[in-house]
Amino acid sequence: MHEEILGQYNWWLVVLSIAVSILSSYTALLLVRRMMQTEGAVRWKWLLIGSLTFGVGIWSMHFVAMLAYKMDMVVTYKAWGVTLSVIAAIFSSFLAFYLISRKERRWFHHILGSVLIGLSIVSMHYIGMDAMEMGMRIEYDPLWVALSIGIALAASFAALQLFTISANVKREEADYTNLKWWGSSLGMGAAISGMHYTGMYSASFHPMEEEKISSAVPVIDPTLLGLCIAFGVMATIGFLIKLIAFDTKMESTTDRLHLANQMYKSIVESANDAVITSDASGRVLSWNRAAERIFGHRKEDMYGKSLRKLTPGPYEEGDLSKMVQVIGRTVELEGLHKAGHTFPVELSLAKIDDHGKVFYIGIIRDITERKEAHARIQELVFKDDLTQLPNRRALYEYLFESMQKEKSDASSAVMFLDLDRFKHVNDVYGHRIGDLLLSETAERMRGCLDEEDLLVRQSGDEFVVVLPEPSEGEARRKAESIMKAMALPFLIDDREIYMSVSIGISLFPKDGHDSELILKHADTAMYQAKQSGGNQYVFFTNQISAMISRKVQLEAGLRKAVERGEIEVHYQPQIKVSTGDVIGFEALVRWRHPHLGMISPAEFIPIAEETKLIIPLGELVLREACVQFQKWVDAGYKVERIAVNLSSVQFRQPSFLKVVERVMEETGMAPRHLEFELTESIVQDSETAIPVMHELKRRGFTLSLDDFGTGYSSLSYLKDFPLDTLKIDKSFIQTINENYKERAVVDAIISIAAKLDLSVIAEGVETLEQLEYLQGVGCEEYQGYYFSPPLSSEKVWTLLKKCALSQ
Numbered sequence: 001m002h003e004e005i006l007g008q009y010n011w012w013l014v015v016l017s018i019a020v021s022i023l024s025s026y027t028a029l030l031l032v033r034r035m036m037q038t039e040g041a042v043r044w045k046w047l048l049i050g051s052l053t054f055g056v057g058i059w060s061m062h063f064v065a066m067l068a069y070k071m072d073m074v075v076t077y078k079a080w081g082v083t084l085s086v087i088a089a090i091f092s093s094f095l096a097f098y099l100i101s102r103k104e105r106r107w108f109h110h111i112l113g114s115v116l117i118g119l120s121i122v123s124m125h126y127i128g129m130d131a132m133e134m135g136m137r138i139e140y141d142p143l144w145v146a147l148s149i150g151i152a153l154a155a156s157f158a159a160l161q162l163f164t165i166s167a168n169v170k171r172e173e174a175d176y177t178n179l180k181w182w183g184s185s186l187g188m189g190a191a192i193s194g195m196h197y198t199g200m201y202s203a204s205f206h207p208m209e210e211e212k213i214s215s216a217v218p219v220i221d222p223t224l225l226g227l228c229i230a231f232g233v234m235a236t237i238g239f240l241i242k243l244i245a246f247d248t249k250m251e252s253t254t255d256r257l258h259l260a261n262q263m264y265k266s267i268v269e270s271a272n273d274a275v276i277t278s279d280a281s282g283r284v285l286s287w288n289r290a291a292e293r294i295f296g297h298r299k300e301d302m303y304g305k306s307l308r309k310l311t312p313g314p315y316e317e318g319d320l321s322k323m324v325q326v327i328g329r330t331v332e333l334e335g336l337h338k339a340g341h342t343f344p345v346e347l348s349l350a351k352i353d354d355h356g357k358v359f360y361i362g363i364i365r366d367i368t369e370r371k372e373a374h375a376r377i378q379e380l381v382f383k384d385d386l387t388q389l390p391n392r393r394a395l396y397e398y399l400f401e402s403m404q405k406e407k408s409d410a411s412s413a414v415m416f417l418d419l420d421r422f423k424h425v426n427d428v429y430g431h432r433i434g435d436l437l438l439s440e441t442a443e444r445m446r447g448c449l450d451e452e453d454l455l456v457r458q459s460g461d462e463f464v465v466v467l468p469e470p471s472e473g474e475a476r477r478k479a480e481s482i483m484k485a486m487a488l489p490f491l492i493d494d495r496e497i498y499m500s501v502s503i504g505i506s507l508f509p510k511d512g513h514d515s516e517l518i519l520k521h522a523d524t525a526m527y528q529a530k531q532s533g534g535n536q537y538v539f540f541t542n543q544i545s546a547m548i549s550r551k552v553q554l555e556a557g558l559r560k561a562v563e564r565g566e567i568e569v570h571y572q573p574q575i576k577v578s579t580g581d582v583i584g585f586e587a588l589v590r591w592r593h594p595h596l597g598m599i600s601p602a603e604f605i606p607i608a609e610e611t612k613l614i615i616p617l618g619e620l621v622l623r624e625a626c627v628q629f630q631k632w633v634d635a636g637y638k639v640e641r642i643a644v645n646l647s648s649v650q651f652r653q654p655s656f657l658k659v660v661e662r663v664m665e666e667t668g669m670a671p672r673h674l675e676f677e678l679t680e681s682i683v684q685d686s687e688t689a690i691p692v693m694h695e696l697k698r699r700g701f702t703l704s705l706d707d708f709g710t711g712y713s714s715l716s717y718l719k720d721f722p723l724d725t726l727k728i729d730k731s732f733i734q735t736i737n738e739n740y741k742e743r744a745v746v747d748a749i750i751s752i753a754a755k756l757d758l759s760v761i762a763e764g765v766e767t768l769e770q771l772e773y774l775q776g777v778g779c780e781e782y783q784g785y786y787f788s789p790p791l792s793s794e795k796v797w798t799l800l801k802k803c804a805l806s807q
Ligand code: C2E
Pocket: 572, 587, 588, 589, 600, 601, 602, 605, 618, 621, 645, 646, 647, 706, 707, 730, 763, 764, 765, 766, 783, 784, 785, 786, 789, 790
């Protein structure tokens, strides 16, 4: 029987049946693997489709294989038998796939899985054989049956083994064309086909009673039917494979969406800023952890609530229109905490339009700390620590802003205030007292001003007041009231300190159109107030400005004048009244300015003193005078004296005596010929002056007191100084013939000098009458335009020659 059967196969259909078995195994395994990759309820879907595919696959294989087997009779199938065979196959493969797809897989799961697969194949086959109706009795050869079962088991075991290996490969790296993958499908196909054909080999067909044999003729050609079924199954399989591919793609997209969503959530939750979403009407849709912290409201309490809860007022419920205005921008607002207090927040708002449905996403940052830091910085930057007044920076900011926006008809006044001799307070009492005095000053000034006036500590002992829209009279009144307040003694640490202030006032826009100029002009006016002795206020004028700018020009020029040789020394003869002989000369400095011409020492000496330039300048004059004098002496002229003026700045200079000594050495001049003219300001500082004067005397120099009678000189100190000569100031001489009081002064000076054993020289003698008067009262010497104005050195040579000839 076996031999005939082999010959009765339709080989095309056999190949087709094997292909069906392999392809359906491939698809079933693919589905199982898909199932292993998914989570939740979908797993069961994939498992079910997988086992259905497998079950139907085996059945199709069986059916096609049976069609391949050429039999002479018509075969029909019992519906219940077929159903049962398919269900059995599906059921056991379902179990098998379930077992092998478990995450915690054991070796016996594997064995059990193979047994179940094998069982599904075997049961399908034998139940399916039983479902055939063909009027034949089938007998089985038990050995071959056993072999068929063995083949099914072994092949499915091997197939599953390969499957688990390839299915374990990570999803991303999975390769459907993988050899192991195909191996497992082939194994499964081998299990099915091998079992079938071995099973068929074990079967022998025996005819039953005649009447039972169906004589019907087959309606459809079995080969065609086989092809139809095979291709139907393959089409289904193809569809399934596509489905899986599509699903995998879909899943990775949803996976990505899911992941993005997760990431979004975790970012929002861990954010430091409140991230709040709302619908178009301002009802809260989401509320993160930072929002809980910042606003104090719990997530649960805020869902569906109005955003109105978060602001202290400006945004009413229906007022989202206002919020819309800030979309895409960052604005600073007030936030309302659950506890009732408000705090500064920064809001960035975005709008999302989801197919006509509008949502808002607000990112809200609590900027309390930033605001506080900013305020602190403002304080540090714009406030003076000592007086708690605004500082210079605040002033510039204020002036700049106010004068920028001010119209031409608006006005303001700037007062520049500077304490007089504050440096002296610092030097004498120390900086602590100085600081206390400044604080108190600030308080007194503040007390003289109105609320809207700005008082600023500009620096050190300088203050600035800005009066918005004052009249000139008001500025005057306020300056006077400040001066009055400052005139009261300051009682600091039980010390009474007297202070005064110099004030310069400039008006906007009269005196300047920008803040810088106005401030500068107020400063200039203040400087003028100082120059005029302090303790006064001065309104800025253009003359003041011109004066100051000339001064500034001279100051700058003076530095270079010494180096450039613009400094000259002129000499005014000093005459013996009794004989009319030239006994000496007073050296007087001259500055020949390249643009401004001759500049009077009365103008530039004070500048030189202020800037200490008097030190090199004075040394230059001294050297020049001595060199010149020595030349006259060397030329054989009988000149007794050269008188040189000294400034108090020079005199206080510790190196002064050394300078004098050096000049004497250089010129080889005898000290007795050199007379120093001292001013009263030198003599007043008696503590330092007296020792130096004694030293000069000791070295043989002579000393005269210049401009005598003009200062506050008290006659009493005359006896304490080692002086040789009193020089009567020219102001007394010039009025000597008009005014008896002046005459009385001159008489008194001459008689005191006689008593103190001092000689007397009169300066500024311009007329014969003046000279004759001096002669009458016994004044020994004089100088003045009557005899000669100060002369250049060349003219002195001419004069000396003339005098020598006339002798
Ligand atoms: P001073 O020491 O009182 O000098 C006398 C001033 O009177 C000189 O002015 C001189 O030119 C002027 N004078 C001389 N005779 C007459 C006269 O008959 N009538 C009038 N009205 N004036 C007369 P000058 O040269 O302009 O000097 C002004 C002041 O500058 C000096 O006053 C002196 O205080 C200072 N000075 C001049 N040269 C020097 C110097 O080398 N060093 C220092 N420290 N001061 C100097």
